[in-house]
Amino acid sequence: MLLWFLFLESRVMRRIRLIVSYDGTNYCGWQKQPNGITIEEVLNSAISKLTGEEIEVIGASRTDSGVHAYGNVAVFDTNARMAADKFAFAINQRLPDDIRIQYSEEVEAGWHPRKNDCIKTYTYRILNRKIDIPTERLYAHFCYFNLDVEKMREASGYFIGTHDFTSFCSQKSQASSPVRTIFSLEILQDEDMITIVVRGDGFLYNMIRIIAGTLIKVGMGVYPPSYITEIMKARDRKFAGQTMPAKGLTLVEIEYI
């Protein structure tokens, strides 16, 4: 009788949600792929070792190669009998030091990190000076040309709201709709570090890196701030600025609403 009860209990499948931070430098992005090691694979392997099951995490943001995160979100299902908040520490013991679970908790069985409304916050960091700083080289895009931050701030206003972002999207995108909502886009300055902080309901492929490249052109005086409206109207990738390097981009937070 007692054995039967234990057997039943050990089969209570739970869904665990993780807040995942990583230094993207040494990874080919989040999603499993044939050409290199990815965050997803390393997580699957660490959690499988911990629980003895074959774990496949589901991630919220499938960040690109080289992109960093403080707060990506992932879930996995497990029969393991461990307090939900202890998974973070236990998984960390099996992870390399460039990936860390910040938090773990139980969520409802059906909860899916990509099928729930959310606000995503990303930063794009630009080091604007004449010579790069070695300790920033992996976490900021180095820009030699003097940027006019006030002009960049003026331009940032045109991105806010619900727009068709076709011009700010890589042609490789497979999204069904190019319409997205940006809730805020701030440009912070701390000495020679310029940080673009953008909050939205989701972003198209390479969208923030293209927005960063476009804002850099505004800062350099190549585009006037109001030209953002023209670029948007054109619905043509060629009108916007370059796709900036992945290393400047960090997924800061995903808030489910």
Place this chain on the structure above:
Amino acid sequence: MLLWFLFLESRVMRRIRLIVSYDGTNYCGWQKQPNGITIEEVLNSAISKLTGEEIEVIGASRTDSGVHAYGNVAVFDTNARMAADKFAFAINQRLPDDIRIQYSEEVEAGWHPRKNDCIKTYTYRILNRKIDIPTERLYAHFCYFNLDVEKMREASGYFIGTHDFTSFCSQKSQASSPVRTIFSLEILQDEDMITIVVRGDGFLYNMIRIIAGTLIKVGMGVYPPSYITEIMKARDRKFAGQTMPAKGLTLVEIEYI
């Protein structure tokens, strides 16, 4: 006649001073040594390639393996005919991206970076939270235990002034005198990042990393702030805290006075 003039001019030896920044992660410190690659070697090789001479730089601070710098200072002598301020850019083209010359200028022939009075500024960064942040792991010491910053600030006052720092010095030190002057020691806090900023006329071997380890013990409540005086009086390395890891330490600036 013209040829003779060129020959003479090409032999005007100049001393060039460099401000050198580096990410110490991948180096066995500044000074040449048999077991691995050092900043000094990489600089010698890059400048030698540029000028065609056999260059040996003289560094101000022979930072340890893993220590970072924004503003170490080095000099070299050259016959190369290039505007002094252009050396920075020309050398950078021959350096790996984890070393960058920030500035170059001509100084007097006899000027020596270790034989002139100076104020050195170092920072020691401590990330004080429950779980490490991957993008900070190479540039800050991760401390799990909750630190009382106010107590650390109280303790910092005892270091200021001219003292015998024998207790805060690795036994490997070869310094002729253990007396040093600390002009200021501030403890800054930005969310969970605690930064010790220390300015002094020079530091003994591992001195800042031992001061950091001692301040962490104060922050943890192991030592009361006033115990710093006892440690100093003891003139015994065993009384002070642990030597903290190199990666938290950055040589920020050397001001010659």
